[in-house]
Amino acid sequence: MNRRAKSLVLCVMGCLLSACAGTLPEPRLSAYVPIPAIQPGLLSTTPAPLDVALVIINDAAGKDSVPPLSDEELRPVPELFRVRMERELPVKVVKETLVRANSDRAENLSWKQIANEQGVGTLLIAVLSHVEKRSQDSLLLDGSHEGGGAMGTVLGSVTSDFALVELALLDTKADRVLARAEGRGWATLEEIDSGLSSNVYPAIRKAGRTQRYFPPREDRDKRAALRWIAGEDALSQAVAHLKENWGR
Secondary structure (H helix, E strand, C coil): CCHHHHHHHHHHHHHHHHHHHCCCCCCCHHHCCCCCCCCCCCCCCCCCCEEEEEEEEEECCCCCECCCCCHHHHCCHHHHHHHHHHHHCCEEEEEEEEEEECCCCCCCCCHHHHHHHHCCCEEEEEEEEEEEEEEEEEEECCCCCCCCCCCCEEEEEEEEEEEEEEEEEEECCCCEEEEEEEEEEEEEEEEECCCCCCCCCCEEEECCCCCEECCCCCHHHHHHHHHHHHHHHHHHHHHHHHHHHCCC
16 A cells, blocks of 8 residues: 555544543443433532542443553542542542442432431432544555554554543532533554564554554553553543533
8 A cells, every 4th residue: 555545545544543532431421310401500609629539430331431441540530530629620529439330220229328427418429431442554664644654564453442421510419410511532443463573563552643642552552551541542532521501
């Protein structure tokens, strides 16, 4: 494949991935928190910072969802979410709780009970979802996406992880949602076929960027790194959007 054709293929792939990133994963927040119309100004008289308990739901019940994150993969998630939210939002996270969800049923989650156990009246609920798509592709031997390819190509695969983070600020005493937002992110893992050695693969790229990250070579660790990068992008967008909506 010549340089121009390769660039065209990469451009088309980028457009297709961007389209998928806008629809996958499907929203899951309403499965856990009924979303009424949010009245403007509900947060305007709330003291800042607002004490909240952070509840992170790793959802795996949506269409084409990947299996839940392992205990090891989930271990750094609460701190990442807490630090990002306390840095960008007028909140003080008093406690973080992790929940795995493998079905559409949420009747076992009592928001009032969780809030009472943490000694707060407000919960900041975060639903984290992932969908992965894998396809065969011809990869440039030098790992470049910038019109190179003088070294030729090699058969490999591209795994795209689409992440969605949905946020809801829930007043459990009044049983109403004060604010909500969502953010989407995606990243790709490029791998050459097994049996071949390379010092530029496997590689992970963030959405729309040429910068590469080189994950561990173990299969489980590669995919954990892919999810982490895509999920962190989604979290950044969700927090930024919630900050925009705060108090409106």
